[in-house]
Amino acid sequence: MNTYTESPMLDSAQPQENLKGKLDRAERLNKTKSLLLVMPLLAFITVFFLMPIGAMLLRSVQTPALSTGMPLTAAALINWEGVELPDEQVFAVVGHELLTLQEHRQLDSVGSDLNRVMSDAKSLLARTARGLASETVEPGSFKTKMISSDKRWGQVGIWMQLKRLAPAYSASNYVAALDLRYDDQGNVVKQPESRRIYVSILIKTLLVALGITGLCMLLGYPLAYMLATLPAKTSNLLMVMVLLPFWTSLLVRTSAWMVILQSNGVLNSTLTSIGLINQPLELMYNMFGTVIAMTHILLPFMVLPMYSVMKSIDATYARAAHSMGASSFRTFLQIYFPLSLPGLSAGGILVFILATGYYITPALVGGRTGQVISNFIAYHMQTSLNWGLAAAIACILLLIVLVLYWIYDRVVGINNMKLG
Structure with missing residues (x-):
């Protein structure tokens, strides 16, 4: 009489597979419980530790004063090569934006923001806006009118400072924090002895x-x-x-x-x-x-x-x-x-x-x-x-x-x- 000898082996393998599956499910369940127990701590660390540090790192490289307050000027200066004074078109962009800010009474706010990262920026913008608003500026004469309002517009250095503030993100804050500065050629040099703090x-x-x-x-x-x-x-x-x-x-x-x-x-x-x-x-x-x-x-x-x-x-x-x-x-x-x-x-x-x-x-x-x-x-x-x-x-x-x-x-x- 023929007998089927493999059936006992199959019968014994089936419980083993069921036991292994139960053990895997139990292990996954334990891991899930452990993760749920740790989740409040992870959320606390993320919200009150990692996110503030991330915000601080982001803030340290942000330079929004010009890109937010005078976006057209920032876009025009990014394309400026920085060798000679900008052309009449760039002067016109700056002049029109200053007049617009003065008309909407936002010039003081933008000037104060720029003043924190660029000395005397507020007085420069205010004096120039007053000079442009005093009389009608003909097309093609913004360059002459702005330089006559404040001679600093005739210096490449002041334009280089504005160009460095044009990008929304830069290393300008780290340069200042290390008692360094940019010269008129864009090179990083040491601050004067009296300003090293x-x-x-x-x-x-x-x-x-x-x-x-x-x-x-x-x-x-x-x-x-x-x-x-x-x-x-x-x-x-x-x-x-x-x-x-x-x-x-x-x-x-x-x-x-x-x-x-x-x-x-x-x-x-x-x-x-x-x-x-x-x-x-x-x-x-x-x-x-x-x-x-x-x-x-x-x-x-x-x-x-x-x-x-x-x-x-x-x-x-x-x-x-x-x-x-x-x-x-x-x-x-x-x-x-x-x-x-x-x-x-x-x-x-x-x-x-x-x-x-x-x-x-x-x-x-x-x-x-x-x-x-x-x-x-x-x-x-x-x-x-x-x-x-x-x-x-x-x-x-x-x-x-x-x-x-x-x-x-x-x-x-x-x-x-x-x-x-």
């Missing part, structure tokens, strides 16, 4: 942030060590004192330092009363006051990462080193300190990044000599309204911080730390 302030900001980071390390390491090694009762009391600044407003803490450091403040009055000084010390409205106040405010950001790492260090390592004859200093240097380096480096990079972008404390305590780059960014955002320059400075600062973080990760990263 941003590079020196940026370097000072990075040095101040580095110094504050170093001070926080020196002050925070012993405190974190005490928090991690003292009995729980004492440690908890110290932790409350460390966390106490987080329960008060940043403005309140900064104001407290102003009360302490001012000429008739607590510190100067105390030193004068005990006879250590004869006249008040200059402790505020300078870089000294900025560093002191920022160090106090940022110190908890150094202590907490170090404490979390030190608390996890097993005490048996130190006991084993002592049992092998190592001194306390050698045990600390070769065992405890290398194990605490992840917390020290994490706190250091956190404090450094926060210090580079601080604004309120330097503005209130630092005065003119204690300002950092964030104060100039705020000035261009709030006072001069030159948002493109402010965005360019912020992007340069962001790039420097990212490069320094990359160097830190390559040199001092946790993966590169080894016991000595």
Whole structure:
């Protein structure tokens, strides 16, 4: 009798395929659930982090003053070669557009926008528009009339400045943020010595942030060590004192330092009363006051990462080193300190990044000599309204911080730390 021997194999393969399909569906379902759980965080990061940074990057390369306010002029200047003065046709385009803006009472607005990126642009446009409107301009005489209204129209340099502002996107803001400028031939040259501001302030900001980071390390390491090694009762009391600044407003803490450091403040009055000084010390409205106040405010950001790492260090390592004859200093240097380096480096990079972008404390305590780059960014955002320059400075600062973080990760990263 013939029997069909392959049917058992087929019967056993079918459940296996069904089981595999069920496992795949279950895995897809788990991935979908995980994605749905992460979606709110991704949406938050996208809306409140990535999109603002993208908007800042876009704003830093935008030059809409001329392309938006005087689009016909911008289109005419893009085709101008820039060797000699433009021809009569270009002069006529500019003249007609100035008269149109004056007629619609938009000249002041356009002139103010141009004035932020081109000095004396508002007065140039206003004077020229008044000269053209004073009498009827015959066709073919715009060039003569505009030059007679303001001699600057007879200089190639002023036209080169307008030509650089003609495109809607350019690197003009970055050139200005690096204390550079375009000359009349379109070459990038250094600003005069008296107008070089941003590079020196940026370097000072990075040095101040580095110094504050170093001070926080020196002050925070012993405190974190005490928090991690003292009995729980004492440690908890110290932790409350460390966390106490987080329960008060940043403005309140900064104001407290102003009360302490001012000429008739607590510190100067105390030193004068005990006879250590004869006249008040200059402790505020300078870089000294900025560093002191920022160090106090940022110190908890150094202590907490170090404490979390030190608390996890097993005490048996130190006991084993002592049992092998190592001194306390050698045990600390070769065992405890290398194990605490992840917390020290994490706190250091956190404090450094926060210090580079601080604004309120330097503005209130630092005065003119204690300002950092964030104060100039705020000035261009709030006072001069030159948002493109402010965005360019912020992007340069962001790039420097990212490069320094990359160097830190390559040199001092946790993966590169080894016991000595």
